[in-house]
Amino acid sequence: MRIEFSGIAKRFGDHQALKETTLALPDVHAMAIIGPSGGGKTTLLRLIAGLEIPDRGELFIDGERLESGQAALLRHRRSIGTVFQSFNLFPHLSALENIVLPLEKVHGYGRPAARDHAMALLERFQLAPHAGKRPAELSGGQQQRVAIVRAIAIRPRFLLLDEPTSALDPEMTAEVLDVIGELRTEGRDLIMVTHHMGFARSVADHCLFVGDGAILEEGPAEEFFAAPRSEQLRSFLAKILKY
Amino acid sequence: MSTSESPQSHIDVGDGAAIPTKSDVGLFTAWRIAFVGSIACCIFLAVYKPDPYLAIFKFVPDGILVTFKVTVGAILLAIVLGLFTGLGRISTNRLVNGIASLYVEVIRGIPLLVQIFYIYYALGRFVRIPDLFSAIIAMAVCYGAYMGEVFRAGIQSIPKGQMEAALSLGMSRRQAMRHVILPQSIKVVLPPIGNEFIALLKDSSLVSILAVSDLLRRCREFASESFTYFETYTVIALIYLVITLFFSKLIGIMEERLNAGK
């Protein structure tokens, strides 16, 4: 995918969450975004997701300018899969219905086709036995895997993941990262905010270091981790790799 | 940040609980004493002092039916009105939001009895509709405002992540509201709606000041013919008590079922 930020900025109240940012990434397939808490990672991801509208500047994805009209935003969101830190499955629906609902209501599937498609995906990710369960009856790892399936079921151009494992314990983290790695192997494009440096290093082809509302450093994954240029990134990596 | 995004299980809207909680257990709960006691009183009075009590009991069923009609009709209409008011109150559309908020503020600032008179006579100026319907509309307009606050609180109790997730999957706000937010709010708004139902059941006695022969008016008619004021009002109080206690228990049970089926 091709991503271009041209002077985008976002402010919440009197807090500048993202300072004027310009960046062109002509050919990324897996991008990791890392950085300290409150630095603006989520804000950046939400802007790409079309869940937030920039105050200024323009955003181009695959050469297409992201318009801020409701209809355009709707179209944009329909073409992108988003996975949240807190899963955000719909608690009143079973795992299967969570996936079926958007397919049926938004993406023009008939009910049987939606169910078949959802069921096939659940099977592929070893979630078929849980199809009929409500989110509350699933472990955190299972919930997040269902959420990932729900996001890819709508056949998005690419996937956005915001710290998808932060709410999980280590064992479940592994099962979710495995799924994401698998998706990447299949050739699915993704952008992911993560604190797992090892995973970022092995999966991503491009990395962004975001802090204090700005992209402080960016570059191909190998260089980024092996030879960080900025002092901030060096000390951030040192801190995070310490434990 | 919390990981389990289950909706808040309880919201506090209204003037206080009219429904017994689960902590009211045991053989001699206040509810049982009141319910059994009031039924026993009715039977006792009817058997031992048939004159005038039996006559009163025979006279009132029509009134009970009217009271039910007013209550059920008004609550259904109030729910519809309340749903739209609640949606209006959280709308980002200035005009819609303004109308809904104004409605709630105005209604909350006027005594119910005055509203009933006002709406009844205001309606009467423009359209000819049966008194019963005027009474139902008057009650519904009033309770719709309170119900609007119940729905607003219910919708706002659903975690923000739910709307976000729905939008991220490509749903419009309207679709997200209909398929994701409202179905989850039902569990949250049902208890306060039950509460409003009980309150409305009691307040429906106010329509007796109009030409609607509800339970209270019917009894007043009887009393003024037979000059048995004390006896008649005793019966009215007992009947309201039995009905109210019955429904509050029923709603309490429904609520428990709902929570059990989480």
Ligand SMILES: Nc1ncnc2c1ncn2[C@@H]1O[C@H](COP(=O)(O)OP(=O)(O)OP(=O)(O)O)[C@@H](O)[C@H]1O
């Ligand atoms: N909707 C909002 N309203 C007000 N302030 C916000 C909002 N969203 C984000 N912010 C603020 O913007 C700043 C950047 O937030 P953001 O969520 O993008 O950081 P982050 O890098 O994702 O942090 P974390 O690692 O904690 O998730 C924070 O200071 C946050 O408080």
Ligand SMILES: [Mg+2]
């Ligand atoms: Mg974040």
